[in-house]
Each structure stands twice: as C-alpha cells, then as structure tokens.
Amino acid sequence: MISIHQRASPAYICLPLVIICVVITFNLLSHTLPGLSHGSFDFFVGLSAPEAKVMSTAVVQFSVLPRMTIALLVGAALGLAGVLMQQVLRNPIASPTTLGVASGAQLGLLLATLFAPGLLAFGSEWVALAGGAISLLIVLSLSWHRGLAPVAVVLAGLVVNLYIGALSTVLILFHQEEFRGLMIWAAGSLAQNSWSDTLHLLPRLVVAAIIAGLMVRPLGLLELDESGARSLGISVRKLRLLSLGLSVFITASAVSLVGIVGFVGLAAPVIVKLVGARTLAQRLLWAPVFGGLLLLTTDLFLLQYSAQLPSMVPTGAMTGLLGAPLLLWLIPRLSLKGTAPNTSKATLQLTSKPTSRMFLWLLVLLLVSSIVALFVTQSTGGWIFNGTGQWASIVNWRLPRVLAAAGAGVLLALAGTTIQRMTGNPMASPEVLGISSGTAIGLIVTIYFSSDVTVPLLVLAGSMSAVITLAVLILLNRRTGFQSERLLLTGIAITALFDPLRSIFLANGDPRIQQVIAWMSGSTYYVDFSTGLSALLLAVMVVALTPLVARWLDLLPLGRNVALGLGLSVDKVRLILLALVAILTAFATLIVGPLSFAGLLAPHVARMLGFSRALPHLVGSAMVGALLMISADWLGRQVLFPQEIPAGLVAALLGGAYFIWGLRRY
Amino acid sequence: MLFFLDNLLLSFRCLGHAPTRVRGLLLLQLFFLTLVSLNVEAAVSSLSQSQNASLRVAAIDWTLVETLMSLGVVPVATAQIKDYQAWVVEPSLPEQVVDIGLRAQPNRELAASLNLDLILISPLYSAIEPTLSQIAPVQTLTTYNPEKDFWQNLVDTTRRVGELTNHSAEAEVVIEHHRSRIDQMKEKIAMDTPPLLVVQFIDDRHVRAYGKGSLYDMVIKQLGLQNAWKGETNMWGYTTVGIEELVTQGYLVIVDPVPMSAEGVFDDNRLWQALPAVRHDRVLSLPAVWSFGALPSAVRFADELYQALTEQHATEPGLRNL
Numbered sequence: 001m002i003s004i005h006q007r008a009s010p011a012y013i014c015l016p017l018v019i020i021c022v023v024i025t026f027n028l029l030s031h032t033l034p035g036l037s038h039g040s041f042d043f044f045v046g047l048s049a050p051e052a053k054v055m056s057t058a059v060v061q062f063s064v065l066p067r068m069t070i071a072l073l074v075g076a077a078l079g080l081a082g083v084l085m086q087q088v089l090r091n092p093i094a095s096p097t098t099l100g101v102a103s104g105a106q107l108g109l110l111l112a113t114l115f116a117p118g119l120l121a122f123g124s125e126w127v128a129l130a131g132g133a134i135s136l137l138i139v140l141s142l143s144w145h146r147g148l149a150p151v152a153v154v155l156a157g158l159v160v161n162l163y164i165g166a167l168s169t170v171l172i173l174f175h176q177e178e179f180r181g182l183m184i185w186a187a188g189s190l191a192q193n194s195w196s197d198t199l200h201l202l203p204r205l206v207v208a209a210i211i212a213g214l215m216v217r218p219l220g221l222l223e224l225d226e227s228g229a230r231s232l233g234i235s236v237r238k239l240r241l242l243s244l245g246l247s248v249f250i251t252a253s254a255v256s257l258v259g260i261v262g263f264v265g266l267a268a269p270v271i272v273k274l275v276g277a278r279t280l281a282q283r284l285l286w287a288p289v290f291g292g293l294l295l296l297t298t299d300l301f302l303l304q305y306s307a308q309l310p311s312m313v314p315t316g317a318m319t320g321l322l323g324a325p326l327l328l329w330l331i332p333r334l335s336l337k338g339t340a341p342n343t344s345k346a347t348l349q350l351t352s353k354p355t356s357r358m359f360l361w362l363l364v365l366l367l368v369s370s371i372v373a374l375f376v377t378q379s380t381g382g383w384i385f386n387g388t389g390q391w392a393s394i395v396n397w398r399l400p401r402v403l404a405a406a407g408a409g410v411l412l413a414l415a416g417t418t419i420q421r422m423t424g425n426p427m428a429s430p431e432v433l434g435i436s437s438g439t440a441i442g443l444i445v446t447i448y449f450s451s452d453v454t455v456p457l458l459v460l461a462g463s464m465s466a467v468i469t470l471a472v473l474i475l476l477n478r479r480t481g482f483q484s485e486r487l488l489l490t491g492i493a494i495t496a497l498f499d500p501l502r503s504i505f506l507a508n509g510d511p512r513i514q515q516v517i518a519w520m521s522g523s524t525y526y527v528d529f530s531t532g533l534s535a536l537l538l539a540v541m542v543v544a545l546t547p548l549v550a551r552w553l554d555l556l557p558l559g560r561n562v563a564l565g566l567g568l569s570v571d572k573v574r575l576i577l578l579a580l581v582a583i584l585t586a587f588a589t590l591i592v593g594p595l596s597f598a599g600l601l602a603p604h605v606a607r608m609l610g611f612s613r614a615l616p617h618l619v620g621s622a623m624v625g626a627l628l629m630i631s632a633d634w635l636g637r638q639v640l641f642p643q644e645i646p647a648g649l650v651a652a653l654l655g656g657a658y659f660i661w662g663l664r665r666y
Numbered sequence: 667m668l669f670f671l672d673n674l675l676l677s678f679r680c681l682g683h684a685p686t687r688v689r690g691l692l693l694l695q696l697f698f699l700t701l702v703s704l705n706v707e708a709a710v711s712s713l714s715q716s717q718n719a720s721l722r723v724a725a726i727d728w729t730l731v732e733t734l735m736s737l738g739v740v741p742v743a744t745a746q747i748k749d750y751q752a753w754v755v756e757p758s759l760p761e762q763v764v765d766i767g768l769r770a771q772p773n774r775e776l777a778a779s780l781n782l783d784l785i786l787i788s789p790l791y792s793a794i795e796p797t798l799s800q801i802a803p804v805q806t807l808t809t810y811n812p813e814k815d816f817w818q819n820l821v822d823t824t825r826r827v828g829e830l831t832n833h834s835a836e837a838e839v840v841i842e843h844h845r846s847r848i849d850q851m852k853e854k855i856a857m858d859t860p861p862l863l864v865v866q867f868i869d870d871r872h873v874r875a876y877g878k879g880s881l882y883d884m885v886i887k888q889l890g891l892q893n894a895w896k897g898e899t900n901m902w903g904y905t906t907v908g909i910e911e912l913v914t915q916g917y918l919v920i921v922d923p924v925p926m927s928a929e930g931v932f933d934d935n936r937l938w939q940a941l942p943a944v945r946h947d948r949v950l951s952l953p954a955v956w957s958f959g960a961l962p963s964a965v966r967f968a969d970e971l972y973q974a975l976t977e978q979h980a981t982e983p984g985l986r987n988l
C-alpha cells in the first residue's frame with residue numbers, strides 16, 4: 001500500500017502537461033518562424049536582416065517566449081503562495097483568490113491608478129502588497145473567533161471578495177472609458193512584449209522560494225499540533241506571520257504584473273497532494289512546477305485558438321472558469337475538521353429581552369426614512385426639503401423606488417436570517433449561496449447575446465438562472481443532507497464562476513458595459529410603480545408567513561441531533577428552507593442586484609438589537625433590511641447628484657463598513 | 667494647440683487656397699481662417715434662428731449630441747459631460763448644457779424638471795426607453811447598424827435628427843458640407859497610399875485594432891484608402907490584440923488618448939521597434955476622435971488623417987506628393 005503511494009508521483013501529471021506544451025509551442029512557432037521546421041532558425045537576427053524575418057524573430061523573442069516564461073513564473077508563484085497558505089492555515093481550500101488576497105491587491109492598484117498615480121511610480125507591487133495584506137487581515141479577523149476554521153476563513157474571504165467587487169464596480173461605473181486598460185489587466189491577460197516582467201518577477205520568486213525552503217522543517221511541524229511545535233522551540237506566531245507575509249508578497253508581485261489569475265493557487269497544491277506529494281517539502285517543490293505548467297498549458301491553448309474567438313478571453317479569467325468546477329469536485333472530498341457549528345451565545349439565549357420597544361423604534365425609523373426618501377432631494381439649485389407641488393415627481397420617480405427598495409430589503413433580510421440560522425454560520429448570506437451570482441450570470445449572458453435588451457427579457461433570464469442555480473445546489477447537496485458547510489462551499493464555487501465571466505465581459509470593453517454594470521450593481525432605477533408595489537406586497541406576505549417556519553429556525557441552530565431528537569425531519573426541513581431562500585433571493589436580486597449585503601447585514605443588526613428567537617429575529621431583521629435598503633437607495637440618489645449610485649452598491653458599501661467596524665467585537 | 671493650428675491650416679486648404687507651409691505665416695493664416703470659419707457658423711446659426719428654435723431636446727447618447735451640435739441645436743441636457751469632453755472633445759458643449767448623470771441611468775427627476783420636448787437615445791439604452799418616455803417623447807436612433815452602409819447610416823441619423831428638431835434644411839447643409847469635405851480630401855489623396863492600420867492603445871500590452879464595422883474603417887474607405895486590419899472584429903468593429911499583431915507594410919495610425927502606462931512602449935520596447943511601420947517611420951499620431959461618433963467625428967477623423975498623411979508625404983521620399 002505504502003509503496004504504491006510512493007510510486008505515485010506528481011511527475012506523472014506534470015509530464016503530460018510538458019508534452020502538450022511542447023507540441024503546441026512547436027506548432028505555434030513553426031507558424032511564426034517558417035524556417036524552424038527545417039532546422040534553419042537563427043535566434044539572433046540583426047536589424048539589417050530581411051524585414052519579415054526581423055519581425056517574426058522579434059515576435060518570438062519579445063512576445064511568445066516572455067509570455068510563456070511569465071505563465072510559468074506566475075503559475076509557480078501562485079502555486080507556492082497556495083501551498084504556504086494552505087499549510088499555515090491548515091486549510092485545504094485556502095489560496096490567494098479564496099482568501100481575497102488577489103482581489104485586495106487588485107483593488108489597491110485600481111484605487112492608486114485613479115487617485116494616486118504617483119504611488120504606482122514608486123512601485124505598483126507595494127501598492128498591491130498593501131491591498132492584499134489588508135484584505136487578508138480583514139479575512140483573518142472575521143474568522144478569528146471561529147478558530148480560523150477552513151470554511152469560516154473561506155467564507156470570510158468570499159465576503160471580502162464580494163465587498164471588493166462592489167467597490168470596484170462603483171469605480172468602473174463612473175470611470176468606464178478610463179478603465180479600458182485596467183479591465184484587461186484585471187482579467188489576467190498574460191500578453192507580453194518584453195522581458196521586463198520576467199526580470200521583475202524571477203528574482204522575487206527565487207528569493208521567496210529560498211525562504212520557503214528554509215522554513216520547510218518548522219512549517220512541517222505545524223502539521224502536528226501547535227503545542228507540539230511550540231515545545232520544539234518554534235515561535236508559531238512568527239512563523240505563521242512570516243509565511244503568510246511571504247505568500248501575500250508573491251501573490252502581490254504576480255498580480256501587479258498580470259492581474260488576477262484565478263484558482264491556480266488553489267488547484268496546484270491540492271492536485272499535487274492528491275496525486276502523491278504527501279510531505280510539505282514535496283508539495284513546495286511540485287505545486288509551483290505544476291502551477292506553472294497548468295497556467296502555461298491553459299495559455300497556450302488560448303493562444304492557439306484565440307484567433308477563432310471574436311472576443312478576447314484573458315488567461316486569468318479562463319483559469320478562474322476552470323477552477324470553479326474543480327472546486328465543486330473537491331468539496332465532497334475534503335475533510336473539514338473541527339468546524340461543527342459553534343452556536344454563538346446569542347442563539348442559545350432563549351430568554352429574549354423585551355423587544356416590543358425595539359420594534360417601535362424600528363417602525364419609527366422606517367417611517368422617518370421613508371418620508372425623507374420621498375420628500376427630500378437635491379436639485380441643480382441645491383437641497384429641496386418640501387415636496388409640495390412636486391407630487392408628480394414623487395409618485396413617478398421616488399415612490400416606486402422606495403417601495404422596491406423596502407421590498408427587496410425585507411426579502412433579502414428574511415433569506416439571510418433563514419440561511420444564518422439554518423447553517424449556524426453568522427457569515428452565511430444569500431449572496432454566499434451563489435443564487436445572486438447565478439442570477440447575475442444569467443443576466444450577463446443574456447445581455448451579451450441579445451442586441452435588444454428589454455426589461456421583461458432580463459427578468460425572464462434572471463429568474464431562469466436563479467432556478468438553475470438552485471437546482472445545482474440541491475443536486476450537489478442532496479446526498480449529504482444539505483449539510484451547512486458543504487452547502488456554503490457549493491455556493492462559493494458558483495460565485496467563483498461569476499467573477500471570471502464578469503471580467504471577460506469587462507475586458508472586451510463592450511459599449512454595453514455600463515448597462516450591464518448598472519444592472520449588476522442593483523439599481524431600483526428600472527422599477528415602475530406596479531413592480532415596486534408587488535415587491536413590497538410579496539415582502540409583507542412572506543413576513544406574514546414567517547410564523548410557519550419559526551419553530552424550525554428555533555430548533556435548527558441547536559444542532560442536527562438535538563433537532564432530530566425534538567422530532568424535526570432535518571433533511572426535509574433544510575430542503576424546504578433552501579428553496580425558500582432561493583426564491584426570496586432571486587426576486588430580490590432582480591430588483592437590487594447580486595451585490596447588496598442586506599442579507600448578511602440585517603440579521604446581524606437585528607441580533608445586536610436583542611432579537612434572538614426566530615420569530616422576532618425574522619421580523620426584526622426584515623425591518624432592518626427595509627430600513628437599510630431605503631436609506632441606501634436615497635443616499636445613492638443624493639451623494640453624487642446628478643449621477644445615481646445604485647442602491648445595491650450603496651448597501652454593500654455600508655454593509656462592508658459595518659463589518660470592518662464590527663471587527664472590534666470579534 | 668499645434669493640432670488646432672494644423673487643423674485650421676487644413677480647412678484653409680480645403681477651401682481651395684494654395685497651401686503654403688511656412689510656419690512664420692501661420693498666425694496670420696489663423697486670424698484669417700478664424701474669420702472664415704466664423705462666417706460659416708454664422709450662416710448655419712442664422713438658418714436655425716429662422717426656424718422654430720425653441721424645441722428643448724436632450725440626448726443621452728454622445729453620437730446624437732455631436733449630431734445635434736453640428737446642426738446648430740444645443741441640447742438642453744446630456745449625460746456625463748466631463749467624459750464627453752475627454753473622449754468626444756469636438757464639438758465642445760456650451761456651459762448651459764445640464765449634466766443628467768450616467769448614460770445608462772440618467773437622472774429622471776432632473777430631466778423631468780427641464781421641460782423637455784424630445785429625448786434622443788440610441789438602441790444601446792433601449793432599456794430606459796419606457797421610463798424616459800414618461801418625461802418626454804423618446805426617439806431611438808440607430809446609427810450602428812451593420813446591415814447598412816455606414817456612411818449612409820450617419821447621413822440618415824443626421825437627417826432624422828434634423829427632421830425631429832425642425833432643422834431639416836441645416837441637416838442637408840451639414841450632410842452636403844461633410845460629403846464635400848470627404849470628396850475634396852479623397853481627390854487629393856494619392857491612390858497608391860499604403861494601407862492603414864488604425865489602433866488605440868489600451869495599456870502597454872494591448873491595443874484596440876479597428877476593422878470592418880468601425881467608424882475609422884468607414885472613413886478610410888470613404889477616402890479611397892485601404893484598411894490594413896483584416897482580422898475578426900466585434901459588433902462595434904474593433905478587437906483587442908497585442909502589439910505583435912500590428913504588422914503592416916503600410917501606416918500605423920495611433921489615435922489618442924494614449925494612456926500613461928503605454929507611453930514607455932514607444933521609447934524602449936524592442937518588439938515595437940521591430941514593427942515594419944516603426945522601422946520605416948510610418949507611424950501617424952492623431953488627436954482624440956470619438957470612435958463611436960457621427961458625421962462630425964467621421965469628418966474630423968478624415969481631416970486629421972489627411973493632415974497627418976500630408977505631413978508624412980512631405981518628409982517621405984519616394985512617395986508621390988499630394
């Protein structure tokens with residue numbers, strides 16, 4: 001048995017990749033350099049040589065070869081970063097992309113390009129490093145209180161990724177033309193036209209590899225338990241800090257050159273481990289090798305067939321697309337240790353405080369915010385505080401939006417509360433389940449393939465894809481009885497599909513971008529009175545029905561066994577609740593887009609206000625959700641007047657701010 | 667500034683005067699030319715004043731804005747004026763034009779307060795047509811229709827905008843004026859001018875190459891020239907490629923703005939220097955022209971191109987003088 005394992009080696013999967021790469025490379029080069037096949041190729045051609053020859057040699061020398069080299073180096077860098085992260089966090093699904101490091105680095109560069117271009121001259125990788133480090137810190141502090149359990153960490157990573165996505169969407173929405181270049185870079189294009197990127201990355205990678213090599217032994221001891229490692233004289237904290245810092249640095253260096261390359265950092269370490277690299281030293285050696293080859297193979301395939309594609313597909317986005325199915329395949333094979341729902345104190349606190357006064361306060365706030373949203377606005381002449389004489393404009397333009405925002409807020413809040421109570425995970429939200437992303441994918445694809453985009457068409461496409469996403473979720477989780485950890489991971493994988501698709505669309509600089517972004521960022525702009533009214537009516541109806549599920553949601557957080565013991569058929573209940581969450585989310589997404597944090601935020605705020613039992617919690621968070629979305633919609637209309645920031649984005653920005661502020665409490 | 671002067675010089679030439687490229691006389695010419703162009707504008711505006719000029723029009727799409735401006739109709743409002751000024755540049759908008767926010771989501775409350783009589787949009791923004799039509803009648807004008815002749819599309823758009831704003835007479839004047847400008851230039855351009863590859867830099871590694879279906883391509887063909895880009899293009903007539911694809915035996919035409927990150931390419935990039943066009947010093951640089959524009963942008967692109975080619979021919983031996 002052992003000997004079989006020892007014979008299985010990552011070399012067996014690396015070799016075929018090498019062969020594929022060589023074949024495609026030869027094929028590509030023989031097209032560019034006709035002399036190659038007869039062996040009459042000289043690499044160094046003076047500028048006096050015949051023109052065609054100078055050009056084709058230059059293309060090979062300064063475009064093809066650097067591109068292949070950078071693919072190998074970036075793949076290796078991400079593979080190395082992935083191994084380090086997975087080792088330090090003892091987390092099989094940690095990687096630069098899942099932990100939000102890559103997108104943090106990217107946001108840093110976006111912000112610097114727009115607001116402080118001087119910083120980039122100083123060194124874009126340091127900007128990227130700062131961004132990556134900050135987002136990793138946020139991710140780790142968000143999951144700290146759960147002992148950095150793998151799923152908690154990755155979930156926090158997803159939340160940070162979503163938040164960064166919202167931030168960069170705002171930037172793109174308002175700077176569409178300036179961001180032409182950044183969008184391509186962001187999607188991970190490996191195109192090269194000199195050796196400068198290679199010369200930049202190579203020394204950094206070598207140094208990082210040497211440091212990682214020196215840390216093999218102490219890092220290997222982390223696989224034992226911490227006290228064991230400590231007793232051997234290792235400062236565990238310093239070791240962790242150093243290796244995490246190292247992995248962020250390598251990621252940032254790679255990202256600052258070629259943008260986000262999805263999932264190589266996750267796939268390389270996992271796959272080499274699966275095919276037999278069992279010790280850390282083996283993984284540190286093979287993951288970069290395999291990562292480099294994986295990226296090179298993908299890139300060569302794209303290079304080979306890109307001429308047939310009418311639109312550009314950047315390699316980084318492509319690996320991202322390939323990575324999502326890989327993650328789906330991986331999930332059932334992961335051992336997720338020590339992540340039993342850590343029921344927080346608030347959940348168990350069954351004696352609820354007197355909450356009626358709180359309800360009253362919320363009601364007052366709701367009323368005030370609705371009045372403000374309806375009657376106060378900016379105009380070219382300044383603020384207008386009175387709506388008299390503007391009834392037409394209030395009824396036409398403001399009322400539908402307030403109704404829709406409130407309705408969507410309630411629906412998302414209910415979905416969020418349900419999913420958080422059901423999974424026992426405070427970071428769970430409808431966005432995290434992937435239903436919002438699935439809906440958005442449907443919208444993007446529709447807009448891309450139809451020349452005449454109408455609202456009913458989008459509604460149809462959105463609901464269809466929400467249903468498909470739900471079906472995928474159910475199919476993949478039916479066998480495991482809708483176990484919460486796996487459910488959330490499936491959602492993460494679906495969400496992971498959304499980012500690369502968005503990147504590809506944006507990278508092509510299609511003039512329809514603004515339309516798509518406006519839709520994706522969730523504006524109440526397109527809502528008319530009847531839609532707004534029906535959204536709110538639906539919301540009220542669902543709230544009225546909440547007593548039906550309240551008992552389930554009181555019992556589920558107590559754990560599967562307790563719930564079973566109390567006579568709850570857990571699997572069936574989970575399926576029903578899941579379907580419910582999906583429907584609510586799909587409706588809300590169509591109105592306010594996939595990015596709002598209302599579903600994550602409202603249940604938290606409601607719990608903080610003292611609503612702990614299921615029924616008050618549901619109703620309380622519904623009110624908070626409505627309040628949040630109404631305020632977000634109003635703020636979005638006023639802050640950059642006359643430009644309007646979509647309500648979904650404002651809510652996401654507010655929600656993210658809340659989380660960063662709330663970190664102190666963890 | 668130089669481009670501006672050269673521009674005037676060109677229009678001077680187009681009016682049929684003999685060209686004299688003596689820089690010292692430039693200021694004198696500028697003065698004279700300004701007078702001439704003022705007269706043309708005055709003629710157009712006196713025409714417009716004679717008709718019903720009180721129609722209050724808003725245009726969401728920049729292509730329609732420039733068409734309106736060319737007819738002497740100043741729109742009451744449009745979207746993203748700051749970006750318009752950076753990307754469309756000409757014709758510049760007077761200060762009283764109200765900015766109503768994003769093109770995809772114009773601020774309706776603001777638009778409603780402007781007492782509009784007409785809103786013009788392109789099919790790109792058809793999703794907001796129903797809601798805008800509550801404010802004022804909305805007209806959707808299709809300029810980019812791959813099934814029809816591109817120049818004819820622009821002419822039709824101009825004519826339609828003229829009809830809708832009661833400026834049909836001006837529309838015909840403008841169409842005729844632009845047509846004759848193109849014809850004049852076409853006549854003077856050497857038939858053996860090598861093909862042109864028109865690109866816009868996106869960053870230091872990527873460019874947009876404009877092929878069939880783009881405004882630049884259409885203008886090149888109207889001038890009787892050839893487009894060197896034969897590759898696939900998207901619905902809007904361009905594609906994103908790397909520098910290594912820019913191999914042409916003819917001219918490489920770079921349309922501004924060149925992003926800051928790309929400026930380094932021209933100095934020390936070996937691949938760039940190996941490009942045939944660069945080796946033979948056949949790189950032309952043109953100021954920003956809106957790549958999704960209407961007649962004014964088309965003719966402005968033709969002007970700039972003609973101008974650059976003329977200068978190039980003056981310095982390049984072996985090619986027939988224009």
